[in-house]
Amino acid sequence: MILLCVSKLKRIWQDLQDELKSENVQLPKSMLLNRILNTSPTEYLEFKNAWESVPVNERTVASLTESLRLHEQRLESMKLPHESRSVAFVTKPSTNFTKNQADSAQKEKNRKIKCYYCGRPGHMKRNCYKFKNEGSEKEKEESRKPGQAFMTVV
Numbered sequence: 296m297i298l299l300c301v302s303k304l305k306r307i308w309q310d311l312q313d314e315l316k317s318e319n320v321q322l323p324k325s326m327l328l329n330r331i332l333n334t335s336p337t338e339y340l341e342f343k344n345a346w347e348s349v350p351v352n353e354r355t356v357a358s359l360t361e362s363l364r365l366h367e368q369r370l371e372s373m374k375l376p377h378e379s380r381s382v383a384f385v386t387k388p389s390t391n392f393t394k395n396q397a398d399s400a401q402k403e404k405n406r407k408i409k410c411y412y413c414g415r416p417g418h419m420k421r422n423c424y425k426f427k428n429e430g431s432e433k434e435k436e437e438s439r440k441p442g443q444a445f446m447t448v449v
């Protein structure tokens with residue numbers, strides 16, 4: 296946006312200089328730079344102050360244009376995170392809500408179920424401590440003597 300203004304000013308400047316060349320007059324470069332700075336919007340006030348600290352011999356149209364471009368990019372990037380922040384604010388509570396819902400649903404489920412191994416409510420047979428202790432003992436016993444088990448079947 297700002298660069299469009301700068302290039303427009305540059306063209307006017309070039310035209311003026313071409314006209315004056317025939318009369319052997321050289322326009323001072325600082326005139327164009329000042330014109331660019333004076334037409335910049337108020338957002339660039341900070342930029343203007345920074346530009347004033349640049350040494351006079353380094354104040355070229357090219358460096359001014361480049362600095363303006365960088366400043367504009369910075370202004371744009373400052374606008375972006377603000378939007379993504381508001382999006383994050385909207386999505387975060389909803390994920391917490393569904394998680395809480397899932398938790399209470401799981402609790403409700405646990406209250407209804409009953410272990411048919413030990414007969415106690417709140418867990419299933421595969422989560423039963425009694426089944427795990429006794430069941431795994433039995434499995435170990437059986438796996439310890441597979442040959443015997445095979446022979447009794449035959």
Ligand SMILES: [Zn+2]
Nearest residue numbers: 410412413423
């Ligand atoms: Zn149980």
